[in-house]
Amino acid sequence: MDLEQYRRTSHDIWGEMAPGWDERRDWIWEVSRAVGEWMVAKLDPQPGQRILELAAGAGDTGFAAASLLGDEGRLISTDFSADMVEVARKRGAELGLDNIDYRVMDAERMDLDSDSVDGVLCRWGYMLMADPAAALGETRRVLRPGGRVAFSVWAEPERNPWATTPMGVLVSAGHVPAPEPGAPGLFSMSSRERIEELVTQAGFDTPEIEEVEVTFTFTDFDDYWNFVNKLAGAVAMAIASLPNEAQAQVKADTERQAESLRSDGGYTMPGVTLNALAS
Numbered sequence: 719m720d721l722e723q724y725r726r727t728s729h730d731i732w733g734e735m736a737p738g739w740d741e742r743r744d745w746i747w748e749v750s751r752a753v754g755e756w757m758v759a760k761l762d763p764q765p766g767q768r769i770l771e772l773a774a775g776a777g778d779t780g781f782a783a784a785s786l787l788g789d790e791g792r793l794i795s796t797d798f799s800a801d802m803v804e805v806a807r808k809r810g811a812e813l814g815l816d817n818i819d820y821r822v823m824d825a826e827r828m829d830l831d832s833d834s835v836d837g838v839l840c841r842w843g844y845m846l847m848a849d850p851a852a853a854l855g856e857t858r859r860v861l862r863p864g865g866r867v868a869f870s871v872w873a874e875p876e877r878n879p880w881a882t883t884p885m886g887v888l889v890s891a892g893h894v895p896a897p898e899p900g901a902p903g904l905f906s907m908s909s910r911e912r913i914e915e916l917v918t919q920a921g922f923d924t925p926e927i928e929e930v931e932v933t934f935t936f937t938d939f940d941d942y943w944n945f946v947n948k949l950a951g952a953v954a955m956a957i958a959s960l961p962n963e964a965q966a967q968v969k970a971d972t973e974r975q976a977e978s979l980r981s982d983g984g985y986t987m988p989g990v991t992l993n994a995l996a997s
């Protein structure tokens with residue numbers, strides 16, 4: 719894979735997704751707060767500390783930490799998409815948080831001094847990066863000695879049908895190639911072994927890893943389809959690149975495949991993350 723090309727495409731995709739994340743920011747946090755709250759509880763931020771959030775998206779995991787840092791502490795909320803940083807800035811203002819610096823920053827090349835932060839949060843970010851080893855190495859560099867990183871990545875594809883249902887349809891129809899093993903993407907860090915390898919090679923001790931469940935509920939198929947097309951990164955862009963007729967076919971096939979996930983007139987889509995804490 720051409721990683722430079724991947725970086726450019728991923729950056730563009732996430733800029734395109736920013737309005738969708740803005741629109742559904744409350745919903746995203748409600749369905750996923752168990753994941754973010756696990757990370758913040760494990761990181762255990764203290765008043766006066768400087769905490770960095772990477773790939774923050776709408777920023778809520780970092781905001782849960784910011785409220786614990788007091789006036790003397792500081793959250794640095796970052797994302798490589800300037801549009802996403804604006805979504806986070808808006809959300810932080812809504813929450814009345816004023817101890818936050820918002821910055822556009824690529825987690826693979828952090829514009830921060832070494833030993834300059836007390837803790838790092840990164841929810842659903844590292845596995846999407848072209849070189850997660852570089853990003854974890856940078857994380858270690860900017861952390862003070864003894865500082866910790868809490869992060870979350872998606873567990874195995876089989877346990878995340880919210881994502882694999884449309885992806886499977888796109889692959890079966892030949893619209894996108896099957897993911898290359900080891901290539902960046904939703905499931906590139908979906909095993910404990912891979913997480914341990916990346917984390918320890920970056921200079922951290924063996925991480926604590928715990929599964930956290932996420933249940934996505936959708937009122938009907940159109941609600942789910944809106945989520946897939948407005949929020950789901952590479953899947954959304956693959957669908958958008960198709961002619962209208964092919965998009966309609968992918969939608970119909972996804973609806974058929976999602977039949978087993980119907981409940982109470984809507985859809986209940988399970989998901990599992992692997993949350994990790996390392997120091």
Ligand SMILES: C[S@@+](CC[C@H](N)C(=O)[O-])C[C@H]1O[C@@H](n2cnc3c(N)ncnc32)[C@H](O)[C@@H]1O
Pocket residue numbers: 728732733746772773774775776777778779796797798799802823824825826840841842843846847848
């Ligand atoms: C799935 S979203 C997660 C957003 C947020 N952390 C959350 O959990 O709700 C992935 C985010 O990672 C960001 N991202 C992807 N690659 C990045 C990189 N190399 N550096 C910084 N941010 C990146 C995207 O812009 C996007 O906002």
